[in-house]
Amino acid sequence: MARAARDPEERIRERNMRLIIKAGIEIFARKGFDGTRIAEIAEASGLPKANVYYYFSSKEEIYTAIIAHLLASWDDALKYISPEREPAEAFKLYIKAKLEYTRKNMAESRLFASEIIQGARFLSRKDREHIRQVTDTHVAVVEGWIAAGKMLPVDPRHLFIMLWASTQFYSDFEPVAVDALKKPRLKADDYEKAAATITETILRGILRQP
Amino acid sequence: MARAARDPEERIRERNMRLIIKAGIEIFARKGFDGTRIAEIAEASGLPKANVYYYFSSKEEIYTAIIAHLLASWDDALKYISPEREPAEAFKLYIKAKLEYTRKNMAESRLFASEIIQGARFLSRKDREHIRQVTDTHVAVVEGWIAAGKMLPVDPRHLFIMLWASTQFYSDFEPVAVDALKKPRLKADDYEKAAATITETILRGILRQP
DNA sequence: TTGAAAGTTGACACTTTGGTCAGCTTTTGT
DNA sequence: ACAAAAGCTGACCAAAGTGTCAACTTTCAA
Numbered sequence: 001m002a003r004a005a006r007d008p009e010e011r012i013r014e015r016n017m018r019l020i021i022k023a024g025i026e027i028f029a030r031k032g033f034d035g036t037r038i039a040e041i042a043e044a045s046g047l048p049k050a051n052v053y054y055y056f057s058s059k060e061e062i063y064t065a066i067i068a069h070l071l072a073s074w075d076d077a078l079k080y081i082s083p084e085r086e087p088a089e090a091f092k093l094y095i096k097a098k099l100e101y102t103r104k105n106m107a108e109s110r111l112f113a114s115e116i117i118q119g120a121r122f123l124s125r126k127d128r129e130h131i132r133q134v135t136d137t138h139v140a141v142v143e144g145w146i147a148a149g150k151m152l153p154v155d156p157r158h159l160f161i162m163l164w165a166s167t168q169f170y171s172d173f174e175p176v177a178v179d180a181l182k183k184p185r186l187k188a189d190d191y192e193k194a195a196a197t198i199t200e201t202i203l204r205g206i207l208r209q210p
Numbered sequence: 211m212a213r214a215a216r217d218p219e220e221r222i223r224e225r226n227m228r229l230i231i232k233a234g235i236e237i238f239a240r241k242g243f244d245g246t247r248i249a250e251i252a253e254a255s256g257l258p259k260a261n262v263y264y265y266f267s268s269k270e271e272i273y274t275a276i277i278a279h280l281l282a283s284w285d286d287a288l289k290y291i292s293p294e295r296e297p298a299e300a301f302k303l304y305i306k307a308k309l310e311y312t313r314k315n316m317a318e319s320r321l322f323a324s325e326i327i328q329g330a331r332f333l334s335r336k337d338r339e340h341i342r343q344v345t346d347t348h349v350a351v352v353e354g355w356i357a358a359g360k361m362l363p364v365d366p367r368h369l370f371i372m373l374w375a376s377t378q379f380y381s382d383f384e385p386v387a388v389d390a391l392k393k394p395r396l397k398a399d400d401y402e403k404a405a406a407t408i409t410e411t412i413l414r415g416i417l418r419q420p
Numbered sequence: 421t422t423g424a425a426a427g428t429t430g431a432c433a434c435t436t437t438g439g440t441c442a443g444c445t446t447t448t449g450t
Numbered sequence: 451a452c453a454a455a456a457g458c459t460g461a462c463c464a465a466a467g468t469g470t471c472a473a474c475t476t477t478c479a480a
Contacts (some may be wrong), residue, residue: 034244034245035242049427094356114328155407157392193365200364201369202411204414205415346428426477427453432470434470435468
């Protein structure tokens, strides 16, 4: 039988799919779904267009593969919001993790933002249900903290939106962030300063005063 | 001479250009620049495609006309950040105005977000210089408040980013906001609740405690 | 070594796109 | 009333787009 050996067999396939996905992330992020041309993805990944179609049968298939991969690695930053932690510590870690993630995965972050702005056309019901459920879990944790008197009674859903929005901004809207901060480009310490400002302001805003 | 009478002459031109711009805002917002088809704008504005080209000589011209119009009406919400006001009052009004504006001009807001995410390709140097300058002015106001001991020493640039990000989110990323808030769609009182939460949290975060 | 599966790709078919244009109708100052 | 300017539009391109395919090369278990 001609089945290639497990390891090397998967290697070519995986390598090329990874190249395509990687190029796709960059270009979908910059151009959105409708604006992206398969030929451009092909060029950026160094493969002929027909080869791209050998692995993915349509533009939509590439796009949804990216979205799926992205959502899978998405929940990670939220793991810090857990009931065992003190809110101050939890939010601090969350903000830091979120900013680091978006900084190191700018294209992914923008692609997701783009998808949402364009109406979340390719987020499945299941995807959205998942988002809702993850939010619910963390809302419950915050409600627990409020009930325990560890936090002021702030609406947890709006609070999460504030955090999400503030942390996404630096990567998603980098050109504006750059202008607002008067920097030629954002570097690690700009993200650290952002984390500090967001953390300090939000914590003072939600914790009982000492 | 065949020059039409000022008033009615301008009326047709203006009406049609307005129709095109209006349709353009919706579609550019949903599809981004590259993803938008002139034929779609034509259809949405109820005019034949050739008629669209009678008023605008290219896709880019429609797009930049929209951006220009948008930036012009952009500064308004920031007028509340002025040195005569007390910070508490100023930020409260600013947050309210910004949320109201984005709610009532969702498509514009998304179009701008889309433009930024896609790299701000059509923002001119002048546009960006303008943004920088407006920011500087308001940063100076905040610095004045800090120097006067009316506010805690919060980095004003990061603070403005927090405010901008938090207020934009509800319109730009509505599908996620809807899921996070567990509402079928956002209504006026969701925006009011958002304004209240953002205002309360931020104010506690930046004002000296009484 | 071999042959079947996996991978590769230039060339092609078909559709959609941005943009043009020639000739039409409507409007309007005189 | 009328001519010139303004407005309108179906039909048309060239270019660019998505997706297909048949024929080729590479890989690898037996």
